[in-house]
Amino acid sequence: MAKPNTNIDYQQTVISIRDLKKSFDTNHVLRGVDLDLYQGENLVVLGRSGTGKSVLIKIISGLLTADSGEVMVLGKNMNNLDRHDLRELRIKVGFSFQNSALYDSMTVRKNIEFPLVRNSPKLTRGEIDKQVAEVLDNVGLLQTINQMPSELSGGQRKRIGIARTLILKPDIVLYDEPTAGLDPITCIEINELINEVQQLYHASAIIITHDLTCAKTTGDRIVMLLDGKFERQGSFEEVFDTNDERVKAFYDYNFTQ
Numbered sequence: 001m002a003k004p005n006t007n008i009d010y011q012q013t014v015i016s017i018r019d020l021k022k023s024f025d026t027n028h029v030l031r032g033v034d035l036d037l038y039q040g041e042n043l044v045v046l047g048r049s050g051t052g053k054s055v056l057i058k059i060i061s062g063l064l065t066a067d068s069g070e071v072m073v074l075g076k077n078m079n080n081l082d083r084h085d086l087r088e089l090r091i092k093v094g095f096s097f098q099n100s101a102l103y104d105s106m107t108v109r110k111n112i113e114f115p116l117v118r119n120s121p122k123l124t125r126g127e128i129d130k131q132v133a134e135v136l137d138n139v140g141l142l143q144t145i146n147q148m149p150s151e152l153s154g155g156q157r158k159r160i161g162i163a164r165t166l167i168l169k170p171d172i173v174l175y176d177e178p179t180a181g182l183d184p185i186t187c188i189e190i191n192e193l194i195n196e197v198q199q200l201y202h203a204s205a206i207i208i209t210h211d212l213t214c215a216k217t218t219g220d221r222i223v224m225l226l227d228g229k230f231e232r233q234g235s236f237e238e239v240f241d242t243n244d245e246r247v248k249a250f251y252d253y254n255f256t257q
């Protein structure tokens with residue numbers, strides 16, 4: 001399915017990263033990353049396993065700190081945030097975890113209202129119910145509201161995980177491997193949901209994936225992490241129009257297996 005038209009404001013950056021470096025002892029993972037994410041844009045980050053994609057989004061969400069370089073997120077410098085700023089930022093930057101991170105002992109309703117109640121303790125029961133129903137409807141799973149996570153399929157759990165991120169109406173959504181472990185048809189549905197979220201919530205997103213169909217379907221722009229830097233970026237076709245063996249191998253692996 002072709003990517004729907006999107007409304008991107010190229011005058012406004014929501015994330016701006018310059019010369020970001022991050023090592024773990026002698027493992028130099030990020031070696032000078034530069035990146036801009038524009039308002040309303042879906043940006044796909046590609047890269048082989050272990051290249052530092054998760055480290056990058058953990059730094060963006062304040063779960064890890066950079067060794068050096070500048071990381072600006074929604075106008076805040078991540079290198080010198082106080083606890084209050086960090087808490088505010090974590091509400092505005094939603095993290096959709098690879099394993100969906102649902103609480104198995106809670107119903108779908110309780111899973112989704114949990115972050116809402118924690119962040120807005122003054123909301124009435126009626127307001128909470130309305131917002132939970134709305135977000136479940138947006139991910140197409142209102143009928144599962146009273147079910148337990150164990151009763152859901154992998155694709156449904158993924159949708160509920162995304163709904164739990166959306167309940168706080170984030171400005172930025174970070175998707176960590178959104179299609180990992182799903183069958184091809186469910187992958188297509190999740191890709192469509194990512195595009196619907198972009199349209200409905202006017203959010204910007206970073207999508208980390210190995211899945212080139214996901215990249216092509218959801219990405220307004222693709223960047224590829226190679227040896228600790230973004231050496232290739234552009235449209236899907238631009239990124240793969242190269243003789244660079246590292247890039248060609250990645251493409252061939254996806255489309256010839």
Ligand SMILES: Nc1ncnc2c1ncn2[C@@H]1O[C@H](COP(=O)(O)OP(=O)(O)OP(=O)(O)O)[C@@H](O)[C@H]1O
Nearest residue numbers: 024027029047048049050051052053054055056210
């Ligand atoms: N907290 C940590 N302490 C030490 N090393 C770490 C830590 N987090 C990540 N690393 C290392 O950083 C490198 C990049 O890890 P990262 O999880 O970002 O890879 P990735 O590109 O997301 O891979 P995958 O696609 O397999 O998830 C790996 O070598 C990993 O071992």
